[in-house]
Amino acid sequence: MQHFSAADFLSWERFYRANVISGLSGFKPAFLIGTQDLLGRPNLALFQNIVHLGANPALIGLVNRPREASPHTLANLEATGWLSLNAVGASFVEQAHQCSAKYEDGISEFDATGLTLLQRPGIPVPFVAESPVQVVLRVEQVLPLPLNGTHFIIGSVQQFFLADGLLGPDGYLCAEKAELVCTAGLDAYYLPARIGRFAYAKPGKEVTPIQ
Amino acid sequence: MQHFSAADFLSWERFYRANVISGLSGFKPAFLIGTQDLLGRPNLALFQNIVHLGANPALIGLVNRPREASPHTLANLEATGWLSLNAVGASFVEQAHQCSAKYEDGISEFDATGLTLLQRPGIPVPFVAESPVQVVLRVEQVLPLPLNGTHFIIGSVQQFFLADGLLGPDGYLCAEKAELVCTAGLDAYYLPARIGRFAYAKPGKEVTPIQ
Numbered sequence: 261m262q263h264f265s266a267a268d269f270l271s272w273e274r275f276y277r278a279n280v281i282s283g284l285s286g287f288k289p290a291f292l293i294g295t296q297d298l299l300g301r302p303n304l305a306l307f308q309n310i311v312h313l314g315a316n317p318a319l320i321g322l323v324n325r326p327r328e329a330s331p332h333t334l335a336n337l338e339a340t341g342w343l344s345l346n347a348v349g350a351s352f353v354e355q356a357h358q359c360s361a362k363y364e365d366g367i368s369e370f371d372a373t374g375l376t377l378l379q380r381p382g383i384p385v386p387f388v389a390e391s392p393v394q395v396v397l398r399v400e401q402v403l404p405l406p407l408n409g410t411h412f413i414i415g416s417v418q419q420f421f422l423a424d425g426l427l428g429p430d431g432y433l434c435a436e437k438a439e440l441v442c443t444a445g446l447d448a449y450y451l452p453a454r455i456g457r458f459a460y461a462k463p464g465k466e467v468t469p470i471q
Numbered sequence: 472m473q474h475f476s477a478a479d480f481l482s483w484e485r486f487y488r489a490n491v492i493s494g495l496s497g498f499k500p501a502f503l504i505g506t507q508d509l510l511g512r513p514n515l516a517l518f519q520n521i522v523h524l525g526a527n528p529a530l531i532g533l534v535n536r537p538r539e540a541s542p543h544t545l546a547n548l549e550a551t552g553w554l555s556l557n558a559v560g561a562s563f564v565e566q567a568h569q570c571s572a573k574y575e576d577g578i579s580e581f582d583a584t585g586l587t588l589l590q591r592p593g594i595p596v597p598f599v600a601e602s603p604v605q606v607v608l609r610v611e612q613v614l615p616l617p618l619n620g621t622h623f624i625i626g627s628v629q630q631f632f633l634a635d636g637l638l639g640p641d642g643y644l645c646a647e648k649a650e651l652v653c654t655a656g657l658d659a660y661y662l663p664a665r666i667g668r669f670a671y672a673k674p675g676k677e678v679t680p681i682q
Contacts, residue, residue, distance in 0.1 A: 461570075
């Protein structure tokens, strides 16, 4: 194996280091986060660092970059208390990537990329109509992480919308039917193919495929 | 689309709800977290909820379930201040899944699953020899999340080990060469195939493939 110490990667050129270090933590989900400001102007941003915190209460966490690098989503969700998660499908991965560009305040990523703005009565967040998994989160907590200026945002699931036919009989959400993508590093997109599902693991019991 | 409200999913059977809600946040990375207790006894646990926090300083965050549900990793990393991330490859995905079983305190998941324990002089964490991406993290912060009893652990990358040939000329870590897997929901494993990489996005500029 190749070995790298902190002295090595501290000496690397900035973009080289960012590629390597961002790759160390593996594949990530890809979501467009929808928010709006107090004037109702919509914003979309690409997020990859998203975690499942629990099913009951239904909580999802996401990492927002430092405020100066990525201000719009953070300001909007702090102002309104709401955001939407829109899972990225393979059919619009280039448009999703373009949403990571730094547009000026007031420029809508919907207009800039051609993704279709979907608004639903009574819900103060925009949705991406092309997305097969659309989740409404209410902001529960915004935790500043002083170690590097990022923020850990915790939202509670209030409602969600799924393309028809994604849910299996046991509630398994079949991500490949929706052609959801995942990401790696800063700029790579992947389409995952299922290896298998395995039954709940117990000590002394063989690993058992489901179905 | 199908629509589900909080009233719907609060009424669902517990395992059905866990499958659906855990699927909403998409694909996740798969890592075996290696720790040891103060007696040097090794422990492995499967983690999926892992985020890249930043490259400089090099920080990675991970979610630990409530202490009563998953006590060993948390107790060990609090006692020693160290953990290892070992990326799960397709060749040992069943053994990795088995590490999610609740073994009693003092039972080594290495012994129970047949994964190969690798220890390196001067580093107080065990590694999974089969893993192509092995990262040493020093614990920087353990943030309890009172909303549901989980913990957000922040570690700084101190050193790492990569299988030969994974790094591209620009530092891109080629996860598919290592056959790294990702997960979905509670129990599904996937092998991702690359769609493409895209150059850094800028307003008004076309999305450009890399290579």
